Amino acid sequence: MPAQPLSPLTGGLVPPGDDARPLLTYVEGPARVELSGSTTANWVSKTANLLTDYLGGPGRNGQSGGPERVGLCLPLHWQLPCLLLGAVATGATVVVASDPAHLAGCAVAFTTAEDAPAALDAGVEDVFACSLTPFATRLASVPAMAYDAAVEIPSYGDFFPGRPTQALIELDGEPFAVPDLDVGPADRVLTSCDPRTADGLGVLLGALRAGAAVVLLRQGDAAEVAHQESASRSYSCA
Numbered sequence: 001m002p003a004q005p006l007s008p009l010t011g012g013l014v015p016p017g018d019d020a021r022p023l024l025t026y027v028e029g030p031a032r033v034e035l036s037g038s039t040t041a042n043w044v045s046k047t048a049n050l051l052t053d054y055l056g057g058p059g060r061n062g063q064s065g066g067p068e069r070v071g072l073c074l075p076l077h078w079q080l081p082c083l084l085l086g087a088v089a090t091g092a093t094v095v096v097a098s099d100p101a102h103l104a105g106c107a108v109a110f111t112t113a114e115d116a117p118a119a120l121d122a123g124v125e126d127v128f129a130c131s132l133t134p135f136a137t138r139l140a141s142v143p144a145m146a147y148d149a150a151v152e153i154p155s156y157g158d159f160f161p162g163r164p165t166q167a168l169i170e171l172d173g174e175p176f177a178v179p180d181l182d183v184g185p186a187d188r189v190l191t192s193c194d195p196r197t198a199d200g201l202g203v204l205l206g207a208l209r210a211g212a213a214v215v216l217l218r219q220g221d222a223a224e225v226a227h228q229e230s231a232s233r234s235y236s237c238a
Contacts, residue, residue, distance in 0.1 A: 004159050006041040009048070009089040011167035013178070015211045017185060023208075025188075026078035027225050028218040031134035033078055033143075042081060042158050047086025049156035051108065066090035070125060071109030073097040074197065076218050077132050079149075080195055081204060083110050089162035095170045098196040102172045116143040128152060171201060178205045183233055185211035190226050192217040193237035203235045 006023075007016045014023075019037030026033040030230050036042070051066040053199045070087035072094060087094045095106055100118035111119050125209045128149040131139045138150040167209040170177045179202045184188055189207040191214065193200030207214050215229045226234050 003038040003044060004041045006037045007045065007156055008163045009041065009044050009160060010085050011088050012209065013085060013088060013162035013167045013205060015185075017211050022213050024078050024081060025213070025215045025229060026134065027051065027215065027218055027220050027229070028134050035082075039113065040085070041151070043079075043082035045158050045160035046153050046213055047083050047154040047161055048089040048160040049065075050162075051090050051092065053156065054186055063195065066092055067107035069095055069106045071094045071095045071103035071106035071111075071119070073100045073103060073109065073115050074130060075132070076195055076200070076216050077130070077136075078216055079110075079130055079132070079136055081208065081214075083130075084169075086169045087158055088164055091162070091164050091168075093168040094206035095173065096176070096196060098190055100171055105173075108148070110149060111142055113139055113141070113146075114144040114155045119144055119170050123189060129171055154223065156186060159208060169201075169205070171195050171196075171198060175200065178202065178209055181212075181233075183207055183210045183212045187212040187232045188215060188230055189213070190215040190217055190222065190229060190231035190234040191220045191236075192222055193235055199235075199237040203237070 023037045024035040061173040070092045104122040108126040110124045110128045114130040116127045127146040129146045130149045139148045142148045189212045191203045195201045
């Protein structure tokens with residue numbers, strides 16, 4: 001089966017383009033992870049299949065099923081856009097939260113291991129904890145009543161038939177409008193901004209919607225990494 005194009009899965013968040021080119025690059029000190037559009041689509045499909053096959057639920061937004069609201073409380077990491085786009089593919093409303101307490105009302109959420117207990121306390125039924133190591137390896141210790149995302153996600157299928165009509169996103173429970181950035185498909189946008197803030201989420205999703213490649217800088221000298229990655233635009237949020 002040929003590689004699945006990413007754009008139909010994203011409800012307008014990622015436009016059609018060359019899925020063989022790098023889309024997401026993650027830099028954490030000496031560690032560097034690069035995902036093409038096709039590799040990103042693979043993670044998006046696995047996430048969407050997890051949400052629909054395992055968790056089930058009624059269909060919405062033209063999709064075949066899955067939870068109505070999917071929460072994300074994660075810092076800057078390449079898994080965050082993959083998980084977000086995977087939830088978008090199912091037609092769910094994606095709730096990005098700055099605090100796990102703000103995940104109340106979500107049927108499922110992806111968090112750090114440290115935030116998993118608070119997400120469960122907020123009433124989230126299924127919490128998937130992410131290690132956030134550069135290669136998203138398994139957790140050394142899984143929080144009680146939570147799942148290890150690195151164990152669960154890879155076992156699901158690489159193809160998802162979703163074609164959502166729009167991306168439904170909230171930030172801390174309020175509708176989030178993706179801003180227009182003055183960038184385009186030829187750009188490589190470096191960001192070190194926290195995606196749990198309006199500025200950080202806006203840079204990440206605005207760059208993706210413009211068709212730009214995104215460099216996610218978790219740790220390192222911004223000027224040096226921008227030069228090494230040939231970034232055409234850099235964002236550093238307070």
